[in-house]
Amino acid sequence: MKKSMLFAAVLVVGLFQFTFASATDDGYQPVPTNPETQAFYIESLINNEGKLELTADHIEWYEGEEANEVFREREQDSEMTEAPSGYYIVNDSDDLQTYEVADDAVVLMQIWNRTGNMDEADTVWNEEISLEKFIELVNSDEDEGFIKDFPYHISIKDGKITKIVQQFIP
Numbered sequence: 001m002k003k004s005m006l007f008a009a010v011l012v013v014g015l016f017q018f019t020f021a022s023a024t025d026d027g028y029q030p031v032p033t034n035p036e037t038q039a040f041y042i043e044s045l046i047n048n049e050g051k052l053e054l055t056a057d058h059i060e061w062y063e064g065e066e067a068n069e070v071f072r073e074r075e076q077d078s079e080m081t082e083a084p085s086g087y088y089i090v091n092d093s094d095d096l097q098t099y100e101v102a103d104d105a106v107v108l109m110q111i112w113n114r115t116g117n118m119d120e121a122d123t124v125w126n127e128e129i130s131l132e133k134f135i136e137l138v139n140s141d142e143d144e145g146f147i148k149d150f151p152y153h154i155s156i157k158d159g160k161i162t163k164i165v166q167q168f169i170p
Helices: 003-015 064-074 131-139
Strands: 037-048 051-063 087-090 096-109 127-129 151-157 160-166
Touching: 037 096, 037 131, 051 064, 051 151, 064 087, 096 131, 096 151, 127 131
Parallel strands: 096 160
Antiparallel strands: 037 051, 037 151, 051 087, 051 096, 096 127, 151 160
């Protein structure tokens, strides 16, 4: 995903009039970083010859003071001195990566269209949904790619995705 597309996606998400909680609410916890968990934008999720494959664009996700530091390093001409909304995304490559998804992969969502009415979407912290429901959401045209507009923290073990966590966007 190109940088301009990234900013457009963040802008689109920001324009939705949901009752988003702020990142400082008691329910929000940053996704712990470790070598097995990386941040991505999901491009596709398909069944390929009996194997579920997720194709994604790797990004760097920063929060808090770390986001401010990276923002200042990369946006030196900006009049702003802090990352907007407390986070900053770096996406220097358009390369996509494809991983097999384990049959028992866990999916945790923060916000999604539960009722069919986007106006009713609200934040529920780390709500577990079935892998089948997530496949349906990613491949749905109803919400114009809404689910794909969010970054996801994806845990990979032994070459397979074991956990997918939707990143909250304040």
